[in-house]
Amino acid sequence: MPPQQTTSNASRVTGVGKGNRATTTSASRKRSAPDPRADELRGDPFEDEDEDRAKSIPAELLTLLLHEFFAKDGTRITKDANAAVAKYMDVFIREAIARSAAERERGGFLEVEDLEKIAPQLLLDM
Amino acid sequence: MAEPSDEERRERLKSALWYHVGKIVDEESLKRRRNATPQFIGSLTELVITQVENIAQDLEGFSRHAGRTTVNTDDVLLLARRNADLHNIIKDYVDELKADKAKRSTKKR
Numbered sequence: 001m002p003p004q005q006t007t008s009n010a011s012r013v014t015g016v017g018k019g020n021r022a023t024t025t026s027a028s029r030k031r032s033a034p035d036p037r038a039d040e041l042r043g044d045p046f047e048d049e050d051e052d053r054a055k056s057i058p059a060e061l062l063t064l065l066l067h068e069f070f071a072k073d074g075t076r077i078t079k080d081a082n083a084a085v086a087k088y089m090d091v092f093i094r095e096a097i098a099r100s101a102a103e104r105e106r107g108g109f110l111e112v113e114d115l116e117k118i119a120p121q122l123l124l125d126m
Numbered sequence: 127m128a129e130p131s132d133e134e135r136r137e138r139l140k141s142a143l144w145y146h147v148g149k150i151v152d153e154e155s156l157k158r159r160r161n162a163t164p165q166f167i168g169s170l171t172e173l174v175i176t177q178v179e180n181i182a183q184d185l186e187g188f189s190r191h192a193g194r195t196t197v198n199t200d201d202v203l204l205l206a207r208r209n210a211d212l213h214n215i216i217k218d219y220v221d222e223l224k225a226d227k228a229k230r231s232t233k234k235r
Contacts, residue, residue, distance in 0.1 A: 005143070008167045026230070027193065055149065055150060055153055056146070056150070057146045057147075058146065058170050061142050061143065061146065062178070063169060064139055065139055065143070065175075065182075066177050066178065066181075066182045066185070067182075068135075068136065068139060068182075069178065069179045069182035069183060070182055070183075070186050071183065071186060072186065072190075072195075074195045074197055075189065075190075075196075075197065076149065076196045076198065077185070077196065077197040078196060078197065078198065080198070080199050080220065080223045080224070081185075081197050081198050081201065081202050081229075083219075083223060084199050084202040084203075084216055084220050084223070085181065085185070085202055085205075085217060087216060087219045088181070088205065088206065088212075088216060089174065089177070089178065089181075090150075091212060091215060092174065092177055093147060093150050093151075093170065093174060094154060095156040096170055096173065097150070097151060097155070097170070098154070100166070100201060101154075101155070101158050101160055107159075107160065108160075108161070109153065109160075109161045109162060109163050109164065109166070110151075110160060110161065110162035110166045111163055111165070111166055111175050112163070112165045112166055112169045114166070115166060115170060115225075116169075116171065119141065119199050122178070125208075125209055125212075126177065126206075126209065126212065
Protein backbone atom coordinates (compact mmCIF):
# COMPACT_ATOMS: atom_id res chain seq x y z
CA MET A 1 0.00 0.00 0.00
CA PRO A 2 1.56 3.31 -1.05
CA PRO A 3 -0.07 5.45 1.67
CA GLN A 4 1.63 3.39 4.35
CA GLN A 5 5.00 4.03 2.80
CA THR A 6 4.51 7.74 2.93
CA THR A 7 3.44 7.54 6.56
CA SER A 8 6.47 5.56 7.61
CA ASN A 9 8.68 8.05 5.79
CA ALA A 10 7.03 11.01 7.43
CA SER A 11 7.03 9.45 10.86
CA ARG A 12 10.66 8.53 10.50
CA VAL A 13 11.51 12.18 9.98
CA THR A 14 9.59 13.27 13.07
CA GLY A 15 10.83 10.24 14.97
CA VAL A 16 14.46 11.19 14.43
CA GLY A 17 14.00 14.60 16.00
CA LYS A 18 12.35 13.10 19.06
CA GLY A 19 14.82 10.25 19.32
CA ASN A 20 17.83 12.52 19.40
CA ARG A 21 16.67 14.31 22.48
CA ALA A 22 14.95 11.72 24.58
CA THR A 23 16.58 8.39 23.82
CA THR A 24 20.03 8.84 22.39
CA THR A 25 21.22 5.48 23.62
CA SER A 26 18.39 3.55 22.07
CA ALA A 27 18.82 5.48 18.82
CA SER A 28 22.43 4.41 18.54
CA ARG A 29 21.41 0.89 19.43
CA LYS A 30 18.89 1.00 16.63
CA ARG A 31 21.49 2.10 14.13
CA SER A 32 23.87 -0.68 15.03
CA ALA A 33 21.14 -3.30 14.76
CA PRO A 34 21.25 -5.17 11.44
CA ASP A 35 17.49 -5.73 11.50
CA PRO A 36 16.14 -3.92 8.42
CA ARG A 37 12.76 -3.59 10.06
CA ALA A 38 14.21 -1.25 12.65
CA ASP A 39 14.20 1.45 9.98
CA GLU A 40 10.50 0.98 9.38
CA LEU A 41 9.69 1.34 13.05
CA ARG A 42 7.01 3.93 13.34
CA GLY A 43 8.20 6.74 15.50
CA ASP A 44 4.91 8.58 15.76
CA PRO A 45 1.95 6.40 16.65
CA PHE A 46 -0.55 9.22 16.23
CA GLU A 47 0.22 9.75 12.61
CA ASP A 48 -0.44 6.10 11.85
CA GLU A 49 -3.72 6.15 13.69
CA ASP A 50 -4.91 9.10 11.66
CA GLU A 51 -4.07 7.26 8.48
CA ASP A 52 -6.04 4.23 9.60
CA ARG A 53 -8.98 6.19 10.84
CA ALA A 54 -9.58 7.88 7.53
CA LYS A 55 -10.72 4.61 6.02
CA SER A 56 -11.93 2.48 8.89
CA ILE A 57 -14.19 2.56 11.89
CA PRO A 58 -12.48 4.62 14.63
CA ALA A 59 -11.39 2.66 17.69
CA GLU A 60 -13.27 4.97 20.05
CA LEU A 61 -16.56 4.49 18.23
CA LEU A 62 -16.12 0.74 18.26
CA THR A 63 -15.40 0.79 21.99
CA LEU A 64 -18.61 2.70 22.60
CA LEU A 65 -20.58 0.29 20.44
CA LEU A 66 -19.13 -2.80 22.13
CA HIS A 67 -19.85 -1.45 25.60
CA GLU A 68 -23.36 -0.63 24.45
CA PHE A 69 -23.90 -4.32 23.77
CA PHE A 70 -21.99 -5.90 26.67
CA ALA A 71 -24.62 -7.39 28.94
CA LYS A 72 -22.63 -6.86 32.14
CA ASP A 73 -21.31 -3.47 33.20
CA GLY A 74 -18.04 -4.90 34.50
CA THR A 75 -16.90 -6.17 31.12
CA ARG A 76 -13.89 -4.34 29.69
CA ILE A 77 -11.73 -4.71 26.61
CA THR A 78 -8.00 -4.27 26.05
CA LYS A 79 -6.71 -1.76 23.52
CA ASP A 80 -5.21 -4.45 21.32
CA ALA A 81 -8.38 -6.52 21.40
CA ASN A 82 -10.37 -3.44 20.43
CA ALA A 83 -8.02 -2.82 17.51
CA ALA A 84 -8.37 -6.46 16.46
CA VAL A 85 -12.15 -6.15 16.49
CA ALA A 86 -11.80 -3.01 14.37
CA LYS A 87 -9.80 -5.06 11.87
CA TYR A 88 -12.46 -7.77 11.95
CA MET A 89 -15.22 -5.28 11.25
CA ASP A 90 -13.17 -3.69 8.49
CA VAL A 91 -12.88 -7.08 6.79
CA PHE A 92 -16.59 -7.63 7.35
CA ILE A 93 -17.61 -4.35 5.69
CA ARG A 94 -15.24 -4.67 2.74
CA GLU A 95 -16.26 -8.28 2.21
CA ALA A 96 -19.92 -7.25 2.19
CA ILE A 97 -19.21 -4.61 -0.46
CA ALA A 98 -17.04 -6.93 -2.57
CA ARG A 99 -19.68 -9.67 -2.54
CA SER A 100 -22.45 -7.21 -3.35
CA ALA A 101 -20.42 -5.87 -6.27
CA ALA A 102 -19.83 -9.42 -7.52
CA GLU A 103 -23.55 -10.11 -7.22
CA ARG A 104 -24.36 -7.23 -9.56
CA GLU A 105 -22.17 -8.18 -12.50
CA ARG A 106 -23.59 -5.77 -15.03
CA GLY A 107 -22.47 -2.72 -13.13
CA GLY A 108 -24.55 0.19 -11.98
CA PHE A 109 -25.53 1.11 -8.44
CA LEU A 110 -25.13 -1.35 -5.60
CA GLU A 111 -28.64 -1.89 -4.25
CA VAL A 112 -30.12 -3.16 -1.03
CA GLU A 113 -31.23 -6.35 -2.79
CA ASP A 114 -27.60 -7.17 -3.61
CA LEU A 115 -26.77 -6.94 0.06
CA GLU A 116 -29.81 -9.05 0.92
CA LYS A 117 -28.60 -11.78 -1.38
CA ILE A 118 -25.09 -12.01 0.05
CA ALA A 119 -25.84 -11.33 3.73
CA PRO A 120 -26.79 -14.87 4.86
CA GLN A 121 -23.61 -16.51 3.53
CA LEU A 122 -21.47 -13.59 4.72
CA LEU A 123 -22.79 -13.98 8.25
CA LEU A 124 -22.05 -17.69 8.17
CA ASP A 125 -18.53 -17.02 6.91
CA MET A 126 -17.62 -14.45 9.54
CA MET B 127 -34.56 0.27 26.63
CA ALA B 128 -37.46 2.11 28.21
CA GLU B 129 -35.37 5.19 28.84
CA PRO B 130 -35.37 7.63 25.97
CA SER B 131 -31.75 8.61 26.64
CA ASP B 132 -30.61 5.06 25.85
CA GLU B 133 -32.53 5.14 22.62
CA GLU B 134 -31.06 8.51 21.79
CA ARG B 135 -27.51 7.39 22.48
CA ARG B 136 -27.97 4.36 20.29
CA GLU B 137 -29.28 6.50 17.46
CA ARG B 138 -26.28 8.77 17.73
CA LEU B 139 -23.90 5.82 17.65
CA LYS B 140 -25.70 4.55 14.58
CA SER B 141 -25.33 7.91 12.85
CA ALA B 142 -21.61 7.95 13.59
CA LEU B 143 -21.25 4.42 12.27
CA TRP B 144 -23.29 5.30 9.18
CA TYR B 145 -20.84 8.06 8.35
CA HIS B 146 -17.81 5.77 8.54
CA VAL B 147 -19.49 2.90 6.70
CA GLY B 148 -20.38 5.41 3.98
CA LYS B 149 -16.74 6.43 3.69
CA ILE B 150 -15.60 2.82 3.28
CA VAL B 151 -18.36 2.19 0.71
CA ASP B 152 -17.24 5.27 -1.23
CA GLU B 153 -13.64 4.12 -1.20
CA GLU B 154 -14.45 0.54 -2.23
CA SER B 155 -16.93 1.46 -4.93
CA LEU B 156 -14.49 4.01 -6.36
CA LYS B 157 -11.94 1.21 -6.66
CA ARG B 158 -14.44 -0.84 -8.66
CA ARG B 159 -15.76 2.12 -10.66
CA ARG B 160 -19.16 1.44 -9.15
CA ASN B 161 -21.66 3.35 -7.11
CA ALA B 162 -23.91 2.54 -4.19
CA THR B 163 -27.38 3.82 -3.32
CA PRO B 164 -27.81 5.57 0.05
CA GLN B 165 -30.18 2.75 0.96
CA PHE B 166 -27.35 0.28 0.42
CA ILE B 167 -25.18 2.19 2.91
CA GLY B 168 -28.07 2.29 5.39
CA SER B 169 -28.70 -1.43 5.14
CA LEU B 170 -25.01 -2.21 5.43
CA THR B 171 -24.87 -0.05 8.57
CA GLU B 172 -27.74 -2.07 10.06
CA LEU B 173 -25.93 -5.28 9.18
CA VAL B 174 -22.75 -3.99 10.81
CA ILE B 175 -24.59 -2.98 13.99
CA THR B 176 -26.18 -6.41 14.24
CA GLN B 177 -22.79 -8.04 13.76
CA VAL B 178 -21.17 -5.81 16.41
CA GLU B 179 -23.97 -6.78 18.80
CA ASN B 180 -23.36 -10.49 18.18
CA ILE B 181 -19.61 -10.03 18.48
CA ALA B 182 -19.91 -8.12 21.75
CA GLN B 183 -21.98 -10.87 23.30
CA ASP B 184 -19.61 -13.57 22.02
CA LEU B 185 -16.53 -11.75 23.29
CA GLU B 186 -18.12 -11.21 26.67
CA GLY B 187 -19.04 -14.88 26.85
CA PHE B 188 -15.55 -16.01 25.82
CA SER B 189 -13.82 -13.85 28.41
CA ARG B 190 -16.19 -14.91 31.20
CA HIS B 191 -15.68 -18.53 30.23
CA ALA B 192 -11.94 -18.01 30.70
CA GLY B 193 -12.62 -16.52 34.12
CA ARG B 194 -11.87 -12.94 33.06
CA THR B 195 -13.90 -9.75 32.93
CA THR B 196 -11.61 -8.12 30.37
CA VAL B 197 -11.78 -9.10 26.71
CA ASN B 198 -8.30 -9.74 25.26
CA THR B 199 -6.96 -10.59 21.80
CA ASP B 200 -7.32 -14.35 22.36
CA ASP B 201 -11.08 -13.86 22.60
CA VAL B 202 -11.07 -11.97 19.31
CA LEU B 203 -9.12 -14.78 17.65
CA LEU B 204 -11.68 -17.25 18.92
CA LEU B 205 -14.29 -15.13 17.16
CA ALA B 206 -12.74 -16.01 13.80
CA ARG B 207 -12.28 -19.70 14.58
CA ARG B 208 -14.51 -20.95 11.76
CA ASN B 209 -12.82 -19.06 8.95
CA ALA B 210 -9.13 -19.93 8.56
CA ASP B 211 -8.35 -17.03 6.22
CA LEU B 212 -10.03 -14.52 8.48
CA HIS B 213 -8.31 -16.07 11.47
CA ASN B 214 -4.93 -15.58 9.75
CA ILE B 215 -5.68 -11.95 8.94
CA ILE B 216 -6.59 -11.20 12.55
CA LYS B 217 -3.67 -13.25 13.88
CA ASP B 218 -1.16 -11.39 11.70
CA TYR B 219 -2.64 -8.09 12.81
CA VAL B 220 -2.53 -9.02 16.50
CA ASP B 221 1.08 -10.25 16.18
CA GLU B 222 1.98 -6.97 14.50
CA LEU B 223 0.42 -5.01 17.35
CA LYS B 224 2.31 -7.07 19.90
CA ALA B 225 5.62 -6.69 18.05
CA ASP B 226 5.09 -2.94 17.90
CA LYS B 227 4.40 -2.82 21.59
CA ALA B 228 7.47 -4.92 22.42
CA LYS B 229 9.68 -2.66 20.31
CA ARG B 230 8.25 0.43 21.92
CA SER B 231 8.79 -0.87 25.45
CA THR B 232 12.42 -1.85 24.75
CA LYS B 233 12.96 1.58 23.24
CA LYS B 234 11.81 3.26 26.43
CA ARG B 235 14.25 1.37 28.64
